[in-house]
Amino acid sequence: MQPRAFIAAAVIAAAVFGAVVALAIVLAPVVVGPTADEAPAPTWGRPAEPPTPATTSTRPGVAGGVDARWLAATAERTGIPERALAAYAGIALAKANSMPSCGLSWNTLAAIGYAESRHGTHGGSVIGVDGTATPGIFGVALAGGETAHIPDSDGGAIDGDATFDRAVGPMQLIPQTWRNWHIDASGDGLEDPQNIDDATLATANYLCRASGDMASEDGWRAGVAAYNSADSYLLAVAAAADDYAG
Secondary structure, rough: OOOOOEEEEOOOOOOEEOOOOOOOOOOOOOOOOOOOOOOOOOOOOOOOOOOOEEOOOOOHHHHHOOHHHHHHHHHHHOOOOHHHHHHHHHHHHHHHOOOOHHHOHHHHHHHHHHHHHHOHHHHHOOOOOOOOOEEEEEEEOOOOOOOOEOOOOOOOOOOOOOOOOEEOOOOEEEEHHHHOOOOOOOOOOOOOOEEEHHHHHHHHHHHHHOOOOOOOOHHHHHHHHHHHOOHHHHHOOOOOOOHOOO
């Protein structure tokens, strides 16, 4: 399933706002006005109905907190790979418990995951049962020009580039961001930005810190702008979030 407000993939420059960089693949919004029978394109991602919690954990880590039947039905409806959806939904449930005031919904996390890496499938990568993208996902070198200019900050340990930083993993976090927000959400004892559970929880923590009210239009726009300030990015994420909400 392809969100209705998107067309073929277009490459855009990675942009930095605060400490997060977006991967240089975002689907461009359709640049045409709505017909009389169509609603205007959304400008923010209204929260979807919350996921159904699992009565018993379906897998290790935060992603195991989602009901298997909800996962299967929602994955079929949205086209989101089930393992990626388990991360988005499980982490939304976890944040609802730990920080209910943030109001971060699973469809916003899914929309960011779609914009950043097509839910961990960019470049032929696959999210495994353990949540890890194989092969690893790496953005372009942030060497300036059409991208931000970020010299190497990790000796290549995280992004494999000892000259410039690159965004890494399904949620495209740059090394300095990962060092600030690293976390183990998959329950395997490792903190890995290539793991969709770990990366999505880091993203969720960042969004809730940047905004604190992701359930309102102004708060949602502030949070997503902190992740990537480009107007085209915000509109693309809004369109995907709206589509996933159904």
